[in-house]
Amino acid sequence: MININIKLTYVLFLVLTVSATGLAVELDLKEIGFPIETVDMHGFFSQGYIKSSDNDVIVGSKNGTFDLREFGVNFAGNVTEDIMLAAQLMGYTLDEQGDDKIGLHYGLIDWRIDDAIGIRAGRYRVATGLYNETRDVDMLRTSVFLPQTIYPEIYRDYFSACDGVSLYGTLNLSDLGYLQYQIGTGNVVAIESSSGDVGYNLSYFGVTDIEVDNAKSSNLQLLWETPLDGLRAGYTWRRIDAEMTLYDYIDGYDPLTGDPVRVDAPESQDNRANHVYSLEYMVDQLTLMYEYNLQRKDSIEQSTGWYIGANYEFNDKFSAGCYYTELDITDGNTNIIETDIHSYSIFAKYNITYSWLIKAQIDFNDGDGTSQWPAKKNPQNGGDSTMFSIKTTWAF
C-alpha cells in the first residue's frame, strides 16, 4: 500500500486549478524522451454535508457533518497500441474513515491482446455489482449514496480494490448481444482507515483494534448486454478469505447497567462470499435498476440485500431518481429472520456547468440496522430516521 501524506489544501489547489479550465489535460511527454507519447490526466473533487434526524445512519450524520469528501487525480497513457498504463491517486473522508490520506486507488498495466481477451496486472478495481468499481467517483451517478445494502460505506475499501491479476474481454454473441467478463485474483487492498491497516472501519462496531492478515480475494463478473437495446444483466461472485483478530470489542450490554461488555476474540478465519445479481434497463432518459446480493460467511447464508430504483434525465442539466432498498438477516437456509434495514431514497442532480454539479438526497430509514449502522455511535439502534445529504463535485 502506498500512502502519501499531503495536506488536503495542496490537493485542493491542484485539482481546482486544473479543473478551473473545465478540460481534461493531455501531457505531451514525447519531447522529454518518456516512452509514452501522451498522458491523459483527469480528476475530481467532491464536498458534501449530511445530517440525520436520529441514528448515525452512515457516519457522524446525527450532529451534521461536512466530513464527506473525495478527491482524486488519474493518469493514463499507451506504451504501445495494445498496452496501457493507468493510475489514480485518491483520498476521501467519511467521518472517521479515510482522513483525507491519499492512496493509490488503482495502478495497473493493461494489455488488450484482442477485444475478446486482455489482462490487467497491478492494483485494479474489483467489480461487485454494476457500480462498485466507480463508487468513489460521485459525478457518475445521480444519487449522493449508492444503496447501502449492496454498497455499504463501512466496507468501502475492503471490497474495492485488489493487488493481483485480472483477465477480461468482450465476446460478440451475434444476435444474442455481447458478454463482458472479468475474472481475477489477488490480495485485498486496504486504503487507510481509523482502525489501522484494515479497509473497513470496525471501530464503528465498537472494536478498539483489529488485525487482518493474508486477506485473499477472488472475483468473477459476467455482464450480458442483451439484444434488447439498453438492457443488461449481470452476475458477480466475490470471495474474501482472511485471518482476523478483534480486540476489545463490544460483545453485548450489561442488562442491569446497560454498559457495554468488552472482550478480546481469538484469531479466526473471515471467509465470506458475495453473489450479486444485477439488472439495468436504459430506455431513452429513463434508467431502471435492480440488484440482489446474497452474502455467505463460512458457506452459510448470512444476509440478503436488494434494491430497486429508477433515474430520469429530464435534460442534460437536471436528473432525479429514487430507490427502495432492504437488508434481511437470514437463518442460513434462505429464510428471512428479520428485516434489518429498509429505506426509501429520493435524489436529484443539477449540472451547473460541463464540469461542476450539485446534488441532494433524502433517505427515510427504518429498522435495527445492527449489521451496518455504527453500533458505537448507536448503542440503542433502531427506529425511524431521516437523513439529508447534499454534495457538489468538480471534475475534469
Add this chain to the structure above:
Amino acid sequence: MKKSLLVLLAIASCLIYFQSIALAEEVKPEQIVIVCHKSVPLTTIDKTTVEEIFLGRTTSVGEKKVKVNIATLKQGAVHESFVRNYVNKTANQFKNFWKKLVFSGKAKMPKAFNTEKELVEHVAKTEGSIGYIHIRTSKDKFVVNDSVKVLCINVKKKDIE
C-alpha cells in the same frame, strides 16, 4: 391557498425552464456521416459497427485488424443526435459511460472537440481515427478534403425508429 398556488407556479416554472433547455436544433440521423482517417480500411459502415466502435467493444477493424481510436464532439445537436440514434444513449449517458471506464483505469477518454472543423483536422492527421459530422459539413471543401474518408451509415429502418 395563495401559498399553494405560488408553490405550483414555482414548480411549473422550473419544469418549463428545464424543458426549454432541452429544445434545440434538431439533427436527423440521416444527416450524420462518419469521417475517418485514410488508414481505416472501411468503405461502408453500418449502425451495429458504429455502436461497437463508439462504445469500445471493437477496437480494430478490417482483415488486418487496424486499430481505431474515436473522436467525438463535446456537445451540440450533431453530437446529441449521433449518440442518441447510433449509440442508443443520451449525451450525458455517453459521457458517463466513458468516464466510468476512465475512472476505473480501463480506458482513455476519447478525444473530444468543440467544433466539427477541429474534429476533422484531428482525424486527417491521426492514423486510425474515426469521428462523425453533419453531412452539410462534409460538403464544405474548406473543412473536408481528400485527406479523410467520408462514409454514410447504412441504417435499417427499424434501427432508428
